[in-house]
Amino acid sequence: MAAPQKTTLKEFESVFPKLEEVLLEHAKSYNLPEKELAWYKQSLEINAVGGKCNRGMSVPDSVSLLLGRPLTEDEYFKSATLGWMTELLQAFFLVSDDIMDSSITRRGKPCWYRQEGVGMVAINDAFMLEAAIYTLLKKYFRDHPRYVDLLELFHEVTFQTEMGQLCDLLTAPEDVVNLDNFSMEKYRFIVIYKTAYYSFYLPVALSLLLLDIATPANLKQAESILIPLGEYFQIQDDYLDNFGLPEHIGKIGTDIMDNKCSWLVNQALATVTPDQRKILEENYGRKDKAKEAVIKKLYDDLKLEQRYQDYEEKFVTEIRERIGQIDEAEGLKKSVFEAFLAKIYKRSK
Amino acid sequence: MAAPQKTTLKEFESVFPKLEEVLLEHAKSYNLPEKELAWYKQSLEINAVGGKCNRGMSVPDSVSLLLGRPLTEDEYFKSATLGWMTELLQAFFLVSDDIMDSSITRRGKPCWYRQEGVGMVAINDAFMLEAAIYTLLKKYFRDHPRYVDLLELFHEVTFQTEMGQLCDLLTAPEDVVNLDNFSMEKYRFIVIYKTAYYSFYLPVALSLLLLDIATPANLKQAESILIPLGEYFQIQDDYLDNFGLPEHIGKIGTDIMDNKCSWLVNQALATVTPDQRKILEENYGRKDKAKEAVIKKLYDDLKLEQRYQDYEEKFVTEIRERIGQIDEAEGLKKSVFEAFLAKIYKRSK
């Protein structure tokens, strides 16, 4: 049997034009006028395309690993289509999150809602990105034996992400600093719901459904590995925001000034002396470079870099063990999780 | 057989607490923290409850008419639950529409996004109102033979409404007055997609699906009556905005100052002389009472009140004829449409 094959961004992106055509034809079938059709096209191209597509590409990659061989053209198209749905779901979340966070840029360009003439229409554009998922599911998967499960999976993961987003918004509003809101428990809820389900669990659950091997046991095993992996991924993200090299991560971290409920501030809160707590209270979450520097110094005093290294080693040892114990009897493969871990272990960006 | 029974707002609202409990229990099952749970509860109660519930109540009413008898307790609960889903869909649209329109009040209270401490979190709250539809569908209709059709119907009508909203937003931005954007064709697209599908077609399609008599012929007949009825309803709304009595409609119309793509302005545009067109260009869509008065005078000069009366008589005659021709062989009933028409014919509010 030929070895599984990893997809490339180029290959994955080459599927999009066909999906875009289907989506635009669908809108046209309702006689959506020219101007609105062009707007929808623009929104799809700017918001769904242009990211790293790690989530999307992990669907064909996982399917190939599950089958233990390269995919046929049809298999690749189907799995990449499911991958693009995860990208559409992400686009729906990012377009709206940028409004809710008053963000300025996304992927090096102004956020969609800040682009010329867009404004709050972006809210409806976000809705239409979400709706595109169900248009594609109906078009390509209506006769799939797991169609209902695919629909319900998207509904569930969407709601999970919305709960995570709600908790994030209420825990760390950018303008009100209240460290009493933070805790590792809150942190875990936010990370797991806002990020881990849609970024890690969703692509693998989709792959299992596509191959009709999404047994309860397989889904449960996948969840038990992928949710912790998603948590680890976000902890890395928070770590790199402060300790990463800007030339690696491609931006200058702003979590401290943005009052983010980050792993680092939660680790700090768990170990500070009363005096250090006061320093945190007075300097965290302020749009002030000097106050940010005070926090960065505190993180160094608290040896958070070392604490992260210790966490990472411990976590990776444990998760490797868990992956080793995966039961492959119902068609799940350890290699799916090893691939996810390999992609993120000790990443610097 | 006992005559069908019309539901009351009180009866319909009495179903909501059970649905709310289900939605909150569902969120709790994911360990959504206390504060976020209370927030979700608040959003559900303020945004989904408190309207006239015409859309929602028309589901049990239609089901009772289709069955030709009062509903059993279980039938009432199931049909009112579907009715509440149309109210949740509307809540999702209204919460977000108010942000997109920078509206001030809704149902006599500040719009949700303008309430203390809410702001842009309202975008995510809108998402969660939409998600509630699918939570309830799964809870109560997973074993219904038409479950997939119910899901697809909500997806389709949601997307239709979003297309209507997009067209509305691009055609009549509040700040840029350009009457060249307007036309009766645009008007019809906006009205049909933004309002008619979810307000008129959806409740009846849900009723047909519930009773498993949603044959292609029945759906098509329903659509062919209900979409024109929805258009008529919106034309009335536009008419009343200018010619209705504030003490009847419960508000002072602002369509002229808000640059709305209203039936009246489109009728005006279709018949103005070049001089009158100039008056329109110079006075429509301005936040200025004197300019509004100029437009109101022009509407009188153009005899738009009479034009509306003529339209209404002609429309109602035609639609009655069409209702009379409904084929009831597959279980559809003329009385369903007669009830819709009776509720809106010559309404003054």
Ligand SMILES: [Mg+2]
């Ligand atoms: Mg953000």
Ligand SMILES: [Mg+2]
């Ligand atoms: Mg955010």
Ligand SMILES: [Mg+2]
């Ligand atoms: Mg980050």
Ligand SMILES: [Mg+2]
């Ligand atoms: Mg509005």
Ligand SMILES: [Mg+2]
């Ligand atoms: Mg609007």
Ligand SMILES: [Mg+2]
């Ligand atoms: Mg109106």
